[in-house]
Amino acid sequence: MRLSYSADVKIIQVPCTGRVDILHLLNAVEDGADGVYVAGCLEGECHYIEGNLKARRKVIHVKKILAELGIEPERVEMYNLSSAQGARFAEIANEMAERIRALGPTPVKNHTAA
Numbered sequence: 001m002r003l004s005y006s007a008d009v010k011i012i013q014v015p016c017t018g019r020v021d022i023l024h025l026l027n028a029v030e031d032g033a034d035g036v037y038v039a040g041c042l043e044g045e046c047h048y049i050e051g052n053l054k055a056r057r058k059v060i061h062v063k064k065i066l067a068e069l070g071i072e073p074e075r076v077e078m079y080n081l082s083s084a085q086g087a088r089f090a091e092i093a094n095e096m097a098e099r100i101r102a103l104g105p106t107p108v109k110n111h112t113a114a
Contacts, residue, residue: 005090006097017041017078018051025062025076029108035100037077039089045082052080072103 014020017040028036038059040052056078063073077096081088 003086003090005093008097008100009093016046016048016051017055018046018048018053020055020058022058022062022065025058026065029066029071029075029106032106032108034103034106035075035077035096037079037092037096039079039081039092042080042082056080071107074099075103075106 017038020038025036025038038055040055041047043052046052059076059078062076066076067073079092081092
């Protein structure tokens with residue numbers, strides 16, 4: 001099956017979403033990503049027991065931080081799906097790409113010197 005999703009989506013694989021850190025998400029936004037989403041195992045089916053639950057808590061925390069900074073928290077999201085749900089993955093990728101297009105470019109610019 002060939003999946004089709006927005007070319008705007010960049011995939012970064014990690015062994016477990018529990019390894020995704022709050023700083024990874026915030027740095028992505030700071031570096032100019034208009035949106036970030038984490039796609040993890042179905043709840044209760046994490047190979048590392050509760051990695052996906054940890055990831056969800058981190059995403060919720062980042063959403064709160066963004067809101068406090070005046071940035072739309074909808075730019076960061078967490079989804080749970082199984083590896084057998086490729087079509088759902090593509091659907092989520094397209095939904096997030098559309099959501100981010102509607103929000104427009106991130107108000108955050110990377111101000112570090114090149």
